[in-house]
Amino acid sequence: MILDVKDVVSKTFDYVIIGGGTSGLALAARLSEDHSVSVLVLEAGEANLQDPKIFTPGIYARTLGDPKYDWAYFSTEQASCGNRKLYWPRGKGLGGSSANNFMLWSKPSKFDIDAFERLGNPGWNWSNFDKYTKRSEGFVFESMNADRELLTHDNLSHGKGGPVVTSYPGLVSGIEKPVQKAMNNLGINIVKSVGSGYSEGHGACVIPSTVDPATYTRSYSASAYYEPNASRANLSVLVSAHVAEIITRRNSDGTLTGTEVKFICDGGPHTVKVGKEVILSAGAINSPQILELSGIGEKAVLEKAGIEVKLELPGVGNNMQDHYYIALSYELKEAFYDEMNSFDALRNPETAKHQMALYSEKKGLFTMYILGLMFAPLESVATEAANVNKTHLSEIDAGIKGGKYPPGLQKQYEIQLERIQKQLPSCEILIYPGMSAPGLVPEPGKKYVTLTPATNHPFSRGSVHITSKDPLAAPAIDPAAFKENYDLAVMVETVKFARKVVQQEPLASMIKGTDLRPGPDVQSDEDIAEKFVKLFVSTTFHTSSSLSMLPREDGGVVDSKLKVYGTTNIRVADTSIIPLHINAHTQAIAYAIGEQAADIIKGLV
Numbered sequence: 001m002i003l004d005v006k007d008v009v010s011k012t013f014d015y016v017i018i019g020g021g022t023s024g025l026a027l028a029a030r031l032s033e034d035h036s037v038s039v040l041v042l043e044a045g046e047a048n049l050q051d052p053k054i055f056t057p058g059i060y061a062r063t064l065g066d067p068k069y070d071w072a073y074f075s076t077e078q079a080s081c082g083n084r085k086l087y088w089p090r091g092k093g094l095g096g097s098s099a100n101n102f103m104l105w106s107k108p109s110k111f112d113i114d115a116f117e118r119l120g121n122p123g124w125n126w127s128n129f130d131k132y133t134k135r136s137e138g139f140v141f142e143s144m145n146a147d148r149e150l151l152t153h154d155n156l157s158h159g160k161g162g163p164v165v166t167s168y169p170g171l172v173s174g175i176e177k178p179v180q181k182a183m184n185n186l187g188i189n190i191v192k193s194v195g196s197g198y199s200e201g202h203g204a205c206v207i208p209s210t211v212d213p214a215t216y217t218r219s220y221s222a223s224a225y226y227e228p229n230a231s232r233a234n235l236s237v238l239v240s241a242h243v244a245e246i247i248t249r250r251n252s253d254g255t256l257t258g259t260e261v262k263f264i265c266d267g268g269p270h271t272v273k274v275g276k277e278v279i280l281s282a283g284a285i286n287s288p289q290i291l292e293l294s295g296i297g298e299k300a301v302l303e304k305a306g307i308e309v310k311l312e313l314p315g316v317g318n319n320m321q322d323h324y325y326i327a328l329s330y331e332l333k334e335a336f337y338d339e340m341n342s343f344d345a346l347r348n349p350e351t352a353k354h355q356m357a358l359y360s361e362k363k364g365l366f367t368m369y370i371l372g373l374m375f376a377p378l379e380s381v382a383t384e385a386a387n388v389n390k391t392h393l394s395e396i397d398a399g400i401k402g403g404k405y406p407p408g409l410q411k412q413y414e415i416q417l418e419r420i421q422k423q424l425p426s427c428e429i430l431i432y433p434g435m436s437a438p439g440l441v442p443e444p445g446k447k448y449v450t451l452t453p454a455t456n457h458p459f460s461r462g463s464v465h466i467t468s469k470d471p472l473a474a475p476a477i478d479p480a481a482f483k484e485n486y487d488l489a490v491m492v493e494t495v496k497f498a499r500k501v502v503q504q505e506p507l508a509s510m511i512k513g514t515d516l517r518p519g520p521d522v523q524s525d526e527d528i529a530e531k532f533v534k535l536f537v538s539t540t541f542h543t544s545s546s547l548s549m550l551p552r553e554d555g556g557v558v559d560s561k562l563k564v565y566g567t568t569n570i571r572v573a574d575t576s577i578i579p580l581h582i583n584a585h586t587q588a589i590a591y592a593i594g595e596q597a598a599d600i601i602k603g604l605v
């Protein structure tokens with residue numbers, strides 16, 4: 001149940017979970033299945049339960065930038081992105097980023113998950129990942145979905161009984177098939193599903209979203225893991241409780257034990273006592289921030305911020321990775337308006353009102369969500385792949401041979417080079433039915449389609465660190481996007497491929513003119529990089545790895561039991577533990593991490 005601050009202050013809870021987000025609530029629900037233990041979740045945001053802004057597909061983006069739902073961070077100035085500060089949304093409130101994400105449910109390739117184990121983490125492999133994602137997923141194949149030729153799925157790659165409901169949309173836009181066919185003309189396979197983990201799953205596909213088709217509302221960690229268990233006497237939640245620090249005791253062997261958690265609520269600082277463990281699930285931006293505020297991290301960072309160094313752990317806040325995307329929007333020809341549904345219509349208040357009335361009958365545009373994706377290796381999208389590899393991977397190779405990289409990073413790079421050699425997918429294109437290019441405004445009455453090229457396996461590594469001892473101050477997020485030239489080159493090639501796709505039939509005949517941005521004048525690789533990618537690229541919001549699960553000597557922060565090195569009872573369970581990024585969107589893995597963490601803490605694995 002949701003408690004009042006006075007019911008929490010100075011009390012003891014066996015497990016104190018910091019952050020009621022995607023992984024945090026999955027973990028809280030599983031731990032509280034054991035009625036003999038008490039679990040407290042401290043969430044900085046509000047409860048926001050049963051909030052139409054969160055649960056209505058079609059208007060989910062409206063929570064972005066609103067401080068009630070979004071931390072709305074910005075990165076530091078990025079030299080390789082036109083000196084821009086990139087907007088960096090993170091979900092705030094119960095559900096965390098599962099409450100404001102775009103709801104796509106995607107799973108990576110087996111190779112990417114098995115890489116976790118190869119990097120020194122026993123038990124973090126495909127077979128366990130598959131087990132835990134299936135434990136969280138409740139896939140529903142809704143028979144009312146008409147287009148069975150498009151809406152393929154691989155029954156075996158979905159969980160059926162889990163609390164997070166996934167489904168295909170009630171209304172399909174109609175643009176996916178022409179795009180798939182256009183991609184197919186360029187040699188991309190149309191595949192039944194990419195969820196099985198095996199590399200043959202590459203290609204153009206459709207994927208489900210976390211929407212319950214019984215109501216066409218978002219299924220997210222608050223509705224799936226918290227609300228059904230809210231009446232458990234041993235599951236307590238305090239919202240609007242901003243955690244400032246984990247208070248620790250030093251043991252005779254030099255290790256630290258978390259004894260209390262300090263948080264700010266109702267204007268004042270308070271503490272709660274830790275009975276057994278404290279688990280950080282504040283996400284890839286805020287979990288490192290809280291560790292640093294607690295005196296655990298890189299010495300220089302802590303000292304600069306005026307924080308006493310209690311435990312030197314240089315990996316904290318480093319090795320941060322992300323995916324990046326850019327949008328190419330196209331106007332559709334009027335002749336195709338009748339057969340194409342696009343989100344653009346919802347910008348008209350009258351149409352939105354009409355569609356909302358249809359939504360109450362589970363019909364119309366509010367039951368439509370993003371569906372089409374493509375995952376492919378560089379070789380499938382770029383005729384220039386061999387050149388790109390030769391030019392830019394030789395820089396990485398030379399760095400490895402010259403001992404430029406620390407040993408932990410070198411091991412990650414060796415795996416990344418191997419996956420490139422095996423031609424595993426790292427380029428992605430998402431099909432958005434409508435205009436979705438930041439800063440571009442659609443003309444009323446018109447319909448658009450947007451292709452969003454994205455890159456999944458950057459060599460660049462960023463960081464997130466505190467710059468002050470004020471727990472309410474935003475940390476400095478430095479993604480170091482395109483620090484490695486290879487990452488920029490892959491993005492440029494994926495953009496070029498997307499442009500080729502729209503020149504293929506049957507899509508070509510449906511498109512009016514060229515991309516609205518960057519437009520026909522921007523053609524050379526250099527121009528695409530300088531005048532488009534660097535100026536308009538965005539995070540895909542899949543920030544990871546800022547508290548990497550790796551051996552300590554490889555820059556790791558947590559071990560394979562998710563325990564922070566040098567501590568006896570502080571763990572991390574969220575996407576910050578991912579040691580090497582994956583070729584999938586990250587909510588499925590965030591749930592799987594919460595599930596696996598619960599089994600670890602319960603001593604089941």
Ligand SMILES: Cc1cc2nc3c(=O)[nH]c(=O)nc-3n(C[C@H](O)[C@H](O)[C@H](O)COP(=O)(O)OP(=O)(O)OC[C@H]3O[C@@H](n4cnc5c(N)ncnc54)[C@H](O)[C@@H]3O)c2cc1C
Binds near residue numbers: 102106
């Ligand atoms: C806009 C957006 C769109 C996305 N779209 C998709 C998508 O379509 N598909 C997909 O698979 N993935 C998507 N993602 C990514 C995915 O949602 C996230 O990777 C995942 O949800 C992160 O889970 P987490 O548990 O690590 O963190 P979160 O879910 O972000 O949880 C962290 C929680 O900790 C709380 N917190 C932070 N600091 C404190 C503090 N000091 N004290 C107390 N509480 C604190 C936060 O408020 C939050 O509730 C998207 C993400 C965003 C932001």
